[in-house]
Amino acid sequence: MPTVKPDATLKGAVDVAREAAESIAERGTVGDHLGMEIVEDRVATHYFACTATAYPGWRWAITVARVPRSRTVTVSETNLVPGDGALLSPQWLPYADRLAPGDIGPGDVTPKVDDDPLLEAGFEATGVDGDEDAAVAWELGLGRPRVLSAEGRDVAAQRWYDGDHGPNAPVAQKAPAPCSTCGFFIPMAGALRPFFGVCANAWSPSDGAVVSLDHGCGAHSEVDIDAPEPEVIAPPVLDDNELERV
Numbered sequence: 001m002p003t004v005k006p007d008a009t010l011k012g013a014v015d016v017a018r019e020a021a022e023s024i025a026e027r028g029t030v031g032d033h034l035g036m037e038i039v040e041d042r043v044a045t046h047y048f049a050c051t052a053t054a055y056p057g058w059r060w061a062i063t064v065a066r067v068p069r070s071r072t073v074t075v076s077e078t079n080l081v082p083g084d085g086a087l088l089s090p091q092w093l094p095y096a097d098r099l100a101p102g103d104i105g106p107g108d109v110t111p112k113v114d115d116d117p118l119l120e121a122g123f124e125a126t127g128v129d130g131d132e133d134a135a136v137a138w139e140l141g142l143g144r145p146r147v148l149s150a151e152g153r154d155v156a157a158q159r160w161y162d163g164d165h166g167p168n169a170p171v172a173q174k175a176p177a178p179c180s181t182c183g184f185f186i187p188m189a190g191a192l193r194p195f196f197g198v199c200a201n202a203w204s205p206s207d208g209a210v211v212s213l214d215h216g217c218g219a220h221s222e223v224d225i226d227a228p229e230p231e232v233i234a235p236p237v238l239d240d241n242e243l244e245r246v
Contacts, residue, residue: 010044010064011036013073017046017062020075026052030060034083042066043076050080057086118152121145157192165199165206167214175216176223183221185211 014033021030031049038044048060063077082088122144148156160166179185184201187193188210195213199206204219 004038004040007038007042007044007066009066009071010038010042010073013044013064014046016073016075017064018048020062020064020078021048021060024078025050025060025080034059039063042068047083055080055087057083059083116146116152118149118155119146120149120152122147153191157195160196160210161212165209165211165215167212167216169215171205171217172215175218175220177220178214178216179206179211179220180213181220181222182216184219185213 014036018030018033029050029052031051034047034049036044036046043063043065045061045063048062050058050060052058059081061077061079061081062075063079064073065076066073162168166172179197179199182201184199184204185197186200187197188195196210197213199209199211201207201219201221204217206215206217
């Protein structure tokens, strides 16, 4: 790669570059000259500190140029660019990586993810073209295009277990007994049955939610509060041997 030659004319155009920076910057935000960089023959960029409060660490970048055998310097570009320690916006993330539970509101629709590793085909074709199997699956009510894969089931189970309806929730830590022994616990069908069920107790904070077998709360069907000791009030005693003066 050919070496770019030094250019004394462009190097000395600090005032020209500063004037260009001040023409686009808010007044008083063009600071000290930070140096110059030769971009290519007869093209260079001067850098000035940006003193604006909103842009810490940023620099004004003014690119200047000249034609061959001329000492007249012209301004090519004016920019505000980040320097070392500049405050930058967070790196862009796809929606699937930044979407959090609870972000979806009424009317919101998420794009379809065709290659979602948490899902797999809802039926497996065994015929020549698969139409017969698909028709049977739909008739049985199992015709969803995709269902949870083993990975998807494990991810969901771990999320539920670590959440507010698992054994580590504050309400479960103080529960008198686990959900597995409660009459309002409805076991879940399928592969997750040994670990989860649904709470059907209207008094419970987990009513209608998936709960782990070792979750719990104070509304357990078989637990009662400690009854207080009955208050005993002694009956009044009449003493006929004692006179009250009037």
